[in-house]
Amino acid sequence: MNTTTDSAPETLRARMVDTILAAGHAQTPAVEAVLRAVPRHRFVPEATLEDAYADIAVITKRAADGAALSCASVPTVVAMMLDQLDVHPGQRVLEIGAGTGYNAALLAELVGPEGSVTTVDIDEEVTAGARRGLDATGHEHVRVITRDGALGAPEHGPYDRIIVTVGAWDLPPAWQDQLVPGGRLVVPLRWRGQTQAVAFIREQDRLRSDRMDLCGFVPMIGQDGEKNGPITTDGTVTLYYDIDQPIDPSALTGVLDQPRVSVWSGVTIGASEPFDGVWLTLTATDFATCRIAANQTAIDSGLCTPAIGSRSPALAEDGSLAYFTYRRLDAPEARFELGAHAHGPTGEQLAERLCSQIRTWDNDRNHHPQIHARPANTQTDTLPAGQVITKRDSTLVLLP
Numbered sequence: 001m002n003t004t005t006d007s008a009p010e011t012l013r014a015r016m017v018d019t020i021l022a023a024g025h026a027q028t029p030a031v032e033a034v035l036r037a038v039p040r041h042r043f044v045p046e047a048t049l050e051d052a053y054a055d056i057a058v059i060t061k062r063a064a065d066g067a068a069l070s071c072a073s074v075p076t077v078v079a080m081m082l083d084q085l086d087v088h089p090g091q092r093v094l095e096i097g098a099g100t101g102y103n104a105a106l107l108a109e110l111v112g113p114e115g116s117v118t119t120v121d122i123d124e125e126v127t128a129g130a131r132r133g134l135d136a137t138g139h140e141h142v143r144v145i146t147r148d149g150a151l152g153a154p155e156h157g158p159y160d161r162i163i164v165t166v167g168a169w170d171l172p173p174a175w176q177d178q179l180v181p182g183g184r185l186v187v188p189l190r191w192r193g194q195t196q197a198v199a200f201i202r203e204q205d206r207l208r209s210d211r212m213d214l215c216g217f218v219p220m221i222g223q224d225g226e227k228n229g230p231i232t233t234d235g236t237v238t239l240y241y242d243i244d245q246p247i248d249p250s251a252l253t254g255v256l257d258q259p260r261v262s263v264w265s266g267v268t269i270g271a272s273e274p275f276d277g278v279w280l281t282l283t284a285t286d287f288a289t290c291r292i293a294a295n296q297t298a299i300d301s302g303l304c305t306p307a308i309g310s311r312s313p314a315l316a317e318d319g320s321l322a323y324f325t326y327r328r329l330d331a332p333e334a335r336f337e338l339g340a341h342a343h344g345p346t347g348e349q350l351a352e353r354l355c356s357q358i359r360t361w362d363n364d365r366n367h368h369p370q371i372h373a374r375p376a377n378t379q380t381d382t383l384p385a386g387q388v389i390t391k392r393d394s395t396l397v398l399l400p
Helices: 008-022 029-037 074-086 102-111 124-136 173-177 277-283 296-301 347-363
Strands: 059-061 068-072 092-096 116-121 143-146 158-164 180-193 196-203 207-213 226-230 237-242 261-270 289-294 312-317 318-328 335-343 370-375 387-390 394-399
Touching: 008 074, 008 318, 029 074, 029 102, 029 277, 074 102, 074 158, 074 180, 074 196, 092 102, 102 116, 102 124, 116 124, 116 237, 124 143, 143 180, 173 180, 173 370, 173 387, 196 277, 226 296, 237 312, 261 347, 277 312, 277 347, 312 347, 318 347, 335 347
Parallel strands: 092 116, 092 158, 116 143, 158 180
Antiparallel strands: 059 068, 180 196, 196 207, 207 370, 226 237, 237 289, 261 335, 289 312, 312 318, 318 335, 370 394, 387 394
């Protein structure tokens, strides 16, 4: 429970916003102002004030196995997505995923008295908590609806802006249908094992990405298009892949016991330089892209040593595997060379493909592929040339 002195919330909130600004977010005076104004601690009453204003997610509901079901998102991510959404006074905004109600309160401040905010969540316990937080902070006018977020809220639309604050594997048709032409949809979208907060603009029968940033979110209930399976008999290494990919983890069981081949790209990074763009580049260029996760036992034994143990890009194809890794160079300052470890009959070729895309990323590290999202039944001959990812409700085309 909150136990710090009454003067602490304002001080801690100011410090939180300063952290957000230092990270390069809250890029407009309006977003900065609402972050300074809305009391986040009122939406997470069970958290300490320090946790309420730290740059961390505050878990508010867990499943029986301990998995997070609902939370107050990391403040820097909240600010980043508000920047992407580009909300203006008087607009109508739909939020999918009510969470604690904090994000809806920020949106209500941004749209002002002439605008409207509707937030939807499938869990009535979550919506009840959001309603309490909103009422307690003077945001009684925000609509809170208990409903499957995939359905949206057509009775209060159409919307100028839609923001999804749960991790989505797919784009339900209702979201595009309820968005005005030229409107913006911001969604933490998952494909090929990684999640990006993607800002889409509606253009006629499609959504076109305008910006994307790496993020992570509690997954949306009811979307199960990502599959996974172990590739070791003891379950220490797992592959994650999408339903449109012909990946069979059982056919790869034991592949890591085959001789390892290492291929190095010649691309180097410093200790604090990000490299998540490599994964994004792979998703736009190689259909075999997936995610590999190794637990500490597999890492310590040397069986599998990906760049990040719990989540690194990999290529899986025809009984072979290559995954992203790095090695430390002998240099005065810490430098690391990016590359791939590979196993299986065509593992070396997969590693060469992976390293080729590392070099592509290195040519322009700030470049992002563009995504065109269309309904799942779109004729393939009408799609632009690019990497096609087929989901249940939508078809994504990634243009490198």
